[in-house]
Amino acid sequence: MTQVSDSRLYESLATRIVEMIEGGALRLGDKVPSVRKISAQQNVSISTALHAYRVLENQGWIEARPQSGYYVRRTTPARPPEPQTTQPPPGSNSVAVSDLIRQAFHSASLSHMIQMGAAIGAPETFPDKQLRRAISTVMRDGEGVHGYDFGAGYLPLRVQIAQHAMSAGCTLSPDDIIVTTGCTEAINLCLRAVTKPGDTVVLESPTYYSVLQIIESLGLRALELPTNPREGISLDALEYVLEHDNVAACLLMPSFQNPLGHCMPDANKQRLVKMLRAREIPLIEDDVWGDTAFASTRPHAAKSCDDDGWVLYCSSFSKTVAPGYRIGWVAPGRWKKQVEYLKLVSSCSNASLPSRILAEFLENGGYNHHLRWLRRHSQQKMQHAIEGIKKYFPEGTCVTHPQGGVVLWVELPPDVDTLKLCNEALKLGISYAPGAIFSATKKYRNALRLYCGHHSDEQTQRALQTLGELFAR
Amino acid sequence: MTQVSDSRLYESLATRIVEMIEGGALRLGDKVPSVRKISAQQNVSISTALHAYRVLENQGWIEARPQSGYYVRRTTPARPPEPQTTQPPPGSNSVAVSDLIRQAFHSASLSHMIQMGAAIGAPETFPDKQLRRAISTVMRDGEGVHGYDFGAGYLPLRVQIAQHAMSAGCTLSPDDIIVTTGCTEAINLCLRAVTKPGDTVVLESPTYYSVLQIIESLGLRALELPTNPREGISLDALEYVLEHDNVAACLLMPSFQNPLGHCMPDANKQRLVKMLRAREIPLIEDDVWGDTAFASTRPHAAKSCDDDGWVLYCSSFSKTVAPGYRIGWVAPGRWKKQVEYLKLVSSCSNASLPSRILAEFLENGGYNHHLRWLRRHSQQKMQHAIEGIKKYFPEGTCVTHPQGGVVLWVELPPDVDTLKLCNEALKLGISYAPGAIFSATKKYRNALRLYCGHHSDEQTQRALQTLGELFAR
Numbered sequence: 001m002t003q004v005s006d007s008r009l010y011e012s013l014a015t016r017i018v019e020m021i022e023g024g025a026l027r028l029g030d031k032v033p034s035v036r037k038i039s040a041q042q043n044v045s046i047s048t049a050l051h052a053y054r055v056l057e058n059q060g061w062i063e064a065r066p067q068s069g070y071y072v073r074r075t076t077p078a079r080p081p082e083p084q085t086t087q088p089p090p091g092s093n094s095v096a097v098s099d100l101i102r103q104a105f106h107s108a109s110l111s112h113m114i115q116m117g118a119a120i121g122a123p124e125t126f127p128d129k130q131l132r133r134a135i136s137t138v139m140r141d142g143e144g145v146h147g148y149d150f151g152a153g154y155l156p157l158r159v160q161i162a163q164h165a166m167s168a169g170c171t172l173s174p175d176d177i178i179v180t181t182g183c184t185e186a187i188n189l190c191l192r193a194v195t196k197p198g199d200t201v202v203l204e205s206p207t208y209y210s211v212l213q214i215i216e217s218l219g220l221r222a223l224e225l226p227t228n229p230r231e232g233i234s235l236d237a238l239e240y241v242l243e244h245d246n247v248a249a250c251l252l253m254p255s256f257q258n259p260l261g262h263c264m265p266d267a268n269k270q271r272l273v274k275m276l277r278a279r280e281i282p283l284i285e286d287d288v289w290g291d292t293a294f295a296s297t298r299p300h301a302a303k304s305c306d307d308d309g310w311v312l313y314c315s316s317f318s319k320t321v322a323p324g325y326r327i328g329w330v331a332p333g334r335w336k337k338q339v340e341y342l343k344l345v346s347s348c349s350n351a352s353l354p355s356r357i358l359a360e361f362l363e364n365g366g367y368n369h370h371l372r373w374l375r376r377h378s379q380q381k382m383q384h385a386i387e388g389i390k391k392y393f394p395e396g397t398c399v400t401h402p403q404g405g406v407v408l409w410v411e412l413p414p415d416v417d418t419l420k421l422c423n424e425a426l427k428l429g430i431s432y433a434p435g436a437i438f439s440a441t442k443k444y445r446n447a448l449r450l451y452c453g454h455h456s457d458e459q460t461q462r463a464l465q466t467l468g469e470l471f472a473r
Numbered sequence: 474m475t476q477v478s479d480s481r482l483y484e485s486l487a488t489r490i491v492e493m494i495e496g497g498a499l500r501l502g503d504k505v506p507s508v509r510k511i512s513a514q515q516n517v518s519i520s521t522a523l524h525a526y527r528v529l530e531n532q533g534w535i536e537a538r539p540q541s542g543y544y545v546r547r548t549t550p551a552r553p554p555e556p557q558t559t560q561p562p563p564g565s566n567s568v569a570v571s572d573l574i575r576q577a578f579h580s581a582s583l584s585h586m587i588q589m590g591a592a593i594g595a596p597e598t599f600p601d602k603q604l605r606r607a608i609s610t611v612m613r614d615g616e617g618v619h620g621y622d623f624g625a626g627y628l629p630l631r632v633q634i635a636q637h638a639m640s641a642g643c644t645l646s647p648d649d650i651i652v653t654t655g656c657t658e659a660i661n662l663c664l665r666a667v668t669k670p671g672d673t674v675v676l677e678s679p680t681y682y683s684v685l686q687i688i689e690s691l692g693l694r695a696l697e698l699p700t701n702p703r704e705g706i707s708l709d710a711l712e713y714v715l716e717h718d719n720v721a722a723c724l725l726m727p728s729f730q731n732p733l734g735h736c737m738p739d740a741n742k743q744r745l746v747k748m749l750r751a752r753e754i755p756l757i758e759d760d761v762w763g764d765t766a767f768a769s770t771r772p773h774a775a776k777s778c779d780d781d782g783w784v785l786y787c788s789s790f791s792k793t794v795a796p797g798y799r800i801g802w803v804a805p806g807r808w809k810k811q812v813e814y815l816k817l818v819s820s821c822s823n824a825s826l827p828s829r830i831l832a833e834f835l836e837n838g839g840y841n842h843h844l845r846w847l848r849r850h851s852q853q854k855m856q857h858a859i860e861g862i863k864k865y866f867p868e869g870t871c872v873t874h875p876q877g878g879v880v881l882w883v884e885l886p887p888d889v890d891t892l893k894l895c896n897e898a899l900k901l902g903i904s905y906a907p908g909a910i911f912s913a914t915k916k917y918r919n920a921l922r923l924y925c926g927h928h929s930d931e932q933t934q935r936a937l938q939t940l941g942e943l944f945a946r
Contacts, residue, residue, distance in 0.1 A: 098814065126619040135612060139605065146599040146795035181654055181820040188819050192690075197670065210818070217665075217818045322619035324825030341571065345683070345690045346661050347654040351824040352797030 009044050011295060013052040016042075021061060021075055032062055032070040051296070058383065079386045083398040083411045085228040086443075088205035092223040092245065093440040095216035100437050101209055104422050114455055114463040117431035119258060119319075119407050122454040125377060126322045127361070127370045134360040138353070145353050152340060153179025153329070154355035160362035161329050167297070168290055169304030170313065176331045178340055179350045183288045183316035183328040188214055189346070190312040190330060191249070193338040194282045195220055199248035202241065204233050206409070206438030206447070208258045211251060211286070215440075222440040223247065229400045229409065232257060232264040235271055242279055249282045254302050256289035259409045259438055259449040261402025263299050273305040280310070282335070287315040288328075291371055293404040294379040309333030317358060319406075320371060325354035378406050378453055381460070385452040388461050392468030406453035411435075411446060416471050418448040424470055430463045482517050484768060486525040489515075494534060494548055505535055505543040524769070532856060552859040556871040556884045558701040559733075559916075561678035565696040565718065566913040568689035573910050574682055577895050587928060587936040590904035592731060592792075592880050595927040598850060599795045600834070600843045607833040611826070618826050625813060626652025626802070627828035633835035634802050640770070641763055642777030643786065649804045651813055652823050656761045656789035656801035661687055662819070663785040663803060664722070666811040667755045668693055672721035675714060677706050679882070679911030679920070681731045684724060684759070688913075695913040696720065702873045702882065705730060705737040708744055715752055722755045727775050729762035732882045732911055732922040734875025736766075742775040750783045755808070760788040761801075764844055766877040767852040782806030790831060792879075793844060798827040851879050851926055854933070858925040861934050865941030879926035884908075884919060889944050891921045897943055903936045 020026045032053070033041065039049040053070055056062045063073040105117060138145065152158060158174035165172045180186040195201065197219035203211070205224030215222050223241060226234040232254055241247060254264040254272070264272070276283050285302045293299060303313035312335055316328030327350065332339035343349075361367065385408055389399050396413040412418065418434040425432060435447030452460065493499045505526070506514065512522040526543055529535045536546040578590060611618065625631060631647035638645045653659040668674065670692035676684070678697030688695050696714060699707040705727060714720060727737040727745070737745070749756050758775045766772060776786035785808055789801030800823065805812040816822075834840065858881060862872050869886040885891065891907040898905060908920025925933065 120621055123617075123620055128615075128619065131619060132612065132615075135608075139608060142601075142605075144596075145797065146601065146604060147596055147797045148593055149797065181824075184821040185819065210821075213818045217815060324618065324620045324622065324822075326820070326822065326824040342690060345686045346658060347799070347820060348657040348683075349797075349799065351654075351799040351827045353827055353830075354824045357826075 010048045010051040010055065013038070013042055013044060013049065014055045017052070017056060018061060021072055026072050028072055028075050030072045031068075032072060034069050058379065060383075079401060080390050080393070080397050080399045082401055083229050083409065085226050085234065086205050087226055088224040088439065088441045088443055092200045092221040095212050095220070095222050095440040097209055097212045097437055097440060098216060100419070101213065104419070104434050104437055105431070112429060113426070114430045114459055116450045116452070116454075116463060117433045119449075119451045119453070121319060121323055125374060125453065127365065130365040130370065131322060131357060131361055134357045134365050137360050137364075138356045145356060147352060149179070149349050149352050149355055151349075152177060153350055154352065154359060156363070157327075157355045157359035158329075160359050164362065164367070165301075165331070168287065169300035170331070172331050176333075176336070178330050178332065178336070178343055179355060180328040180330055180343060181347055181350060182318055182323075182326045183286060183314050184210065184214070185343070185347065186314035186316070186328045186330040187211065187251070187284065187286060188218075189339045189342045190284045190314060190332060190335070191215070191218055191220065191251070192342050193332065193335040194284070194312070195248045200246060202238065202247050202250040202252075204252055204257055204260070205441070206259055206435065206444055208253065208286075209433070209437040212438070212440060220248075224439060224441055227257075227260060227262070229260045229262050231268060232260075232262045233272075235268060235275065238272070239275060242275065242281065247281055249284055250276055251284040251286065252302075253286040253289065255287055255299050256292060256402060256404035258289060258405060259407050259433070261400045261405050261407060261409065263293075263403055264302070266300055269300065269302040270305045273302050273311060277306075277308070277310045282333075283311045285311055285313045287313060288319055289405045290315065291320045292375060292378060292406065294375050295403065296372075298404075303331065306333065309335075312339070320374060321358065321361065321367070325358055326351070327354055327358050375404075378404075381452045382406065382408065384457050385450060385460055385464065388464035389468075392465045394468065394472045406451060408450045408452060410448050410450060412448070412471050414446050416446045419445060421470055425467060428466050428470065430466055432467070483521045483524040483528065486511070486515055486517060486522065487528045490525070490529060491534060494545055497548075499545050501545055501548050503545045504541075505545060507542050531852065533860075552874060553863050553866070553870050553872045555874055556702050556882065558699050558707065559678050560699055561697040561912060561914045561916055565673045565694040568685050568693070568695050568913040570682060570685045570910055570913060571689060573892070574686065577892065577907050577910055578904070585902060586899070587903045587932055589923045589925070589927075589936060590906045592922075592924045592926070594792060594796055598847060598926065600838065603838040603843065604795060604830060604834055607830045607838050610833050610837075611829045618829060620825060622652070622822050622825050622828060624822075625650060626823055627825065627832060629836070630800075630828045630832035631802075633832050637835065637840070638774075638804070641760065642773030643804070645804050649806075649809070651803050651805065651809070651816055652828060653801040653803055653816060654820055654823060655791055655796075655799045656759060656787050657683065657687070658816075658820065659787035659789070659801045659803040660684065660724070660757060660759060661691070662812045662815045663757045663787060663805060663808070664688070664691055664693065664724070665815050666805065666808045667757070667785070668721040673719060675711065675720050675723040675725075677725055677730055677733070678914070679732055679908065679917055681726065681759075682906070682910040685911070685913060693721075697912060697914055700730075700733060700735065702733045702735050704741060705733075705735045706745075708741060708748065711745070712748060715748065715754065720754055722757055723749055724757040724759065725775075726759040726762065728760055728772050729765055729875060729877035731762060731878065732880055732906070734873045734878050734880065734882065736772050736876060737775070739773055742773065743778045746775050746778040746784060750779075750781070753783070755806075756784045758784055758786050760786060761792055762878045763788065764793045765848060765851060765879070767848050768876065769845070771877075776804065779806065782808075785812070793847060794831065794834065794840070798831055799824070800827055800831050848877075854925045854927075855879065855881065857930050858923060858933055858937065861937035862923075862941075865938045867941065867945045879924060881923045881925060883921050883923060885921070885944050887919050889919045891944075892918060894943055898940060901939050901943065903939055905940065
């Protein structure tokens, strides 16, 4: 709990200083109060103050001058404005995005491409050395590496997952958890457990295109709701829809949603869980990006407010350790039995060796240390990309300012058609994810999602310049 | 082709000699013609004759006396008679076997249990040393072990699979193949590609209970057909059904079916494929046991007769290498695009490391050598179990005589209820699979499936004695 309070303290301190700069109380070149002074003034620890200053430095607001202290470096935001809350058309839709997705990605895997389309981790962001050490340990022991892990999956892995879920505020026992083939399978199993074909599922808008594909493949209907790029889905809109529509489930990504990057405030998460609980509607929470928070502690999951099992909580290690292990998991609450049954029936069990390697890595490999590195890495890449967008994209461009994840949602002037330009961009050697594939409503034709985690700064700038020129034409 | 003919030659030679013994032409203690003599008489090679005699020796019909030759050791079959062709009631059924399965297996995983229920390979039958060597090689290279294998799966693995499929008579290219999470996922994907909920699928009767569970979970109907424990599904019955019912697909295990162990003769496989092709009905072929043939070459798959992609051919390495790798595969013929899409949507991709290990093992680890060992091992275990059943089970018991796989299907006198006695057996420390879970028609209450691959001979005999006493009560 100390850590959580600390995290909020340094964030709010940093925000206050930005407000002072934007409001004119601190002007360009002014000396910012010293770390010691501000910690006394604001009644925070030295380390909290230092942390806040480092964040501001990373964001380009202030700079450190040797032997002198911190000074205001700029007074206007270095980034374009954020998009408004989205306004998808009301009502549910059948989903047919697969052809669009195929169209958008059909030649995006060419090796010379600057790949800003799919949000897949770069090999250099995997903890290769630590994983290799874990493999050696597992093979030395050797127990069960070739056999089945029946039931809910390898117990020591579930123990580690339960321990780690504490950082998201969740109190889980290993028995609450089922290991799955990535978060993709977890979401499939949850949807199959709580819906039947033809049912309506509430989603954020825009929503991750693979989730739309799952919904399409299961014959479900999507009901997309207005979503704010900072706070997430509109709970008032949700309340209205729950009153007036027949909703079978909510499937949301409350922490660092892909593609908007928003993180629902704790109070919203609480209200969300309560609202759904009161109507006995299950919430499938996709928390696959939760651990990528740029702050030193991650936000609580909606699952942390779930008292009696109405939240089916899905996550994976594909974004933070290595996607190729295909290890996801789900704590399906009151649907434990059904999800376990569906897992057995649809893929029997997970591969044993990756489960053992990951359990060993989580126990002894320094996952938290790796997360700290990863989060600095991603934040820098994203900051850099935002600056490039500001520099190269047409006037009127908006971009999200996420506090986690590795993607940016960019809204261009309304006459730009990112789906049409997608193939032009591919010809120029750059892939991106066009906005249209993130909705069943045919919206977001002028938007795109950019994956920022992979390339050198120079490559990123070059790609953004090329895209900017393309979009300006 | 030479190998195939050889296999048929030694089998038919062995069968002829058994006929001579059973018919009285060779009596107890008689000297059997020498290998040299019979090879000349029957116009087969010395090695074929020797192979036939070894098989007969393994089966206990003849024995070798040093410096003297082979002698008849027994004149009556050491095994109970085979069951008749099954007669499931006509018509399709919705499937609801999951509760029965849970009931049958609910405490079957206790560690002190003599496990004759689930047909899972024993750790000592995995090629541990060779797999460890493959792991070292893969880690030394290290390329891509943590990343995604997008699309159809790791190419070098698909190359090995395509090469190996030649032994089943199939001409496949790596592009025809999609790697899956075990054969279980392959069958799920195929069924989802070719059917919709409410459709009818033709099955053997009895059929593997996990297949019934998949059918149940997808909301399909099962139409079970009479099945002969040597030759498989009745093609005349199938022809009749195809004329009179609305069949969406056939899902069969033509080679060493679980649980009956039958192997459809090549001519039947040809007729089957032709019959379905003419009506444009897809055949999902589950060949997961095909490589476990006791003969020195495996039978051809039905897929080998498929000229234009109406057979979706599924298999895995879970029964022959290691189940924990969860590597299955499918050659979905004309449904390639749909199956690849469903794989992407339901589990994204397979774990990378197991794919690389298996590809290396298949290329350099001696898979065929391992198969030869495995098939001798399984044949001996099965022969031993048949002898125990003959000795301990009640008068009137029938048992299959499979030529591959690791399971026996046992039919007890009609008044024995194996489902009821299942829990009694568990209390006595023995698990088996009661016949009722192998059908959606409520048949086979007096049957059971025994897994024979795991235990010491002494354990097996003790378990069979206990079961025999239980069934005789």
